[in-house]
Amino acid sequence: MHLFLLLILHAAAAVAQVDPAHCRYALGMEDGRIKDDDITASSQWHETTGPQYARLNREDGDGAWCPEGQLDASDLQFLQVDLRRLTFLTVVASQGRYARNGIEFARAYSLNYSRDGVIWKSWKNRLGSTVMEGNKNAYAPVINDLHPPVVTRWVRLIPRTELSTVCMRVELYGCHWEDGLISYSAPEGQLMPQPGLPTAILNDSTYDGAHQKRKLSGGLGQLTDGVVGLDDFLLTRQYPAWPGYDYLGWRNISMGADQSVEMDFVFDRQRNFTSMKVHSNNMFSRGVKIFSSVSCWFKPRPSSAWEAEPVVFHTVLDDRNPSARYVTVPLERRAASALRCRFAFADTWMMFSEVSFQSEDASMSVTPPPVGDSSTVPSISGAEPSASAVPDDSKAPILIGCLVTIILLLVIIIFLILWCQYVCKVLEKGPRRILGEEVTVRLSSCSDTIVLQTPPVPPRSGLAQSDPHYERVFLLDPQYQNPETLRNKLPELSQSAEASACGGGYAEPDVTQCTPHQCFHSNAPHYAETDIVRLQGVTGSNMYAVPALTVDSLTRKDISASEFPRQRLLFREKLGEGQFGEVHLCEAQGLAAFLGEDEEEDEDEEERDAAGRDRDGRAALVAVKQLRADATSQARNDFLKEIKIMSRLNDGNIIRLLCVCVTSDPLCMVTEYMENGDLNMFLSQREMESTLTHANNIPSVSPADLLHMSAQISSGMRYLASLNFVHRDLATRNCLLDRRLTIKIADFGMSRNLYSSDYYRIQGRAVLPIRWMAWESILLGKFTTSSDVWAFGVTLWEIFTLCKEQPYSLLTDQQVIANTGEFFRNQGRQVFLYAPPLCPPSLFELMMRCWRRDIPDRPSFEGLYQALRPHVRQ
Known part of the structure; x- marks a missing residue:
């Protein structure tokens, strides 16, 4: 029973640990859970631009909060939000104002925060900067991840600008801070010089309290940022960072005669403490071990003295496993508002990366402190309850029955979890038989079982296995971080490129290849543009790549789409822009009748969305690609080529060209637009379906929804592949979604400012989605088509992370390019995307097959569609 209780204690403590990657819930500015009374400001321009109107994507009042007057660099006007409880804040999104009264936005802003409403602290990133990038226009939101995140209750956003008028709308993201810890105090971290190795700097670089007399006091920092240090303390999860960044560490001889580290922890209110978890390094080969023992004293109230009897815990030291680990310290349900813990050294150095606490509200019954020798180790079961804590005899049988029932349920749950993990491992490691016909692959997770029918794929050859969690694989060599020196750093790549792309390599009909004089004639790779439609379309969009013979010289008579009266296109919003044109969201008056689709009287109005029309059948939302009137003749020809390409496409999962306006300038093409916008924005604003989301009316999606979306994308790409079309920019931003979760693959994501960070510009030439x-x-x-299969695997990864994170988010653009060199060398050092927590294991295996190094080893879109087809809803 003691072992069982210890397992339950460990599981509960693990759940309480904050993970910044998943603590990204909207806190309620947009949906109104944060009340108007909790939003204040230093000033306001007018009653209709007060702080209560600073809600992201809302246009109440005059559309945003606007401070009074024109601001200059010295002004400190602020918008203040009271979150009503301590919160782990991870993301801030900002937006300007686009209204009839003007177009105003903040190009930069800073953030102050407070846990008590009295002492305000300035947020700064890991490099010390206090200013965050703001908005570049009045309508597109800009999302800033807080690295490091902060624990706070009050937040102030302070616009930073030259002399101008600014307006802001915001949303805050994070989760509740259940620990209740508001500050910790500790000795400052120290330097650890090592012969032949970099010096480890073991200070608390993000601490937001005071630094006095080599002691940290009154703040929080890296011990509460949710980032757990690696086994080798010289390696870090952050980039860029110095060796030892993730740990706070001390040397024994600098800690006085008793060779211990004393830390104080202060909480927001009195709590009953169940346990403390300390993540400690144990690299004993370099003189680092977990602490040998810890003694914790308790202070019931801030004004009271420390209690005399501590809880003492001795750890079991491990000299065989050098892995960093959590050490769970039982605290016997002692009541306190502050703790003082003294950690004893087991070796020369001691290093911590995270500290967290499990506790309950102090209003519950409290077990009194144990009586006896403070040096003894507390037993797992704790002290015997006092007489006052024994329940009334008449209620004892009921309480015992409830306790037994709960224990039995917990045993069953633990058994099911362990069994599910065992089955998952067996399915992941079990060999696959390659048959001459379709084989059945089971995708199993702890919550569902999915069966995919998959055609045989040639076995993977010559590929080293790599851990998909990229933060734990080989770090990229710094010399490969400049894309302009790729040729110098990879001489073998230059030779292979000439052989493969200039006369050798694959001879598939949909391959883009370059001529001999184009291959690596400069310090960066050259992108072939002679035999296909341009890589970037005239409106800034991608455009499909097709053989040049299909898009030769065009005139108006080559265009089969009908001419639509341009005066019936009413502007609603600009979606994006490119070098030669723009993409607009418009209302098309009478489009359904123009297309001859209004005569089907027996059609349900709710289902009339084939042309993107609204429910009354008169006005339709459409996307209009418009070429500027002053565009070059080459741009005009490319625009007509794109129209011809689009007119060839006729599939339920491909965006449809509805009509054109080409009899006069500016030339326009009118395509479908879906009510739910693009898939990236749709998923990023939702959570996985659960009892919690239903109870709180939180927008959610189910695993079946995600599989349905994935299957539709594979169907659309199968159709493009059958025509030898290469998309070249497949991603969730290029998948539009209607209210019935029908997917339409589009191509104008590149033109949208919202996704500018997803593209990389090579020496001012091509704009490339390198992460896909x-x-x-x-x-x-x-x-x-095989490179589109690669992008499809990344798109699946986006879907099953609910688009909460950019692919390879811990790598810079230069590191992503450097990683492609590792794929070329094929020495097992390439970095893969990690397995999303929501993704069934065998579906992740399908993603990994899409990312195989050798092109023939990747599945076809036909095979991917057959694998996912059972999940298409009829």
């Missing part, structure tokens, strides 16, 4: 591109596309300029 196959290695051969980046290094060899080679685009095929």
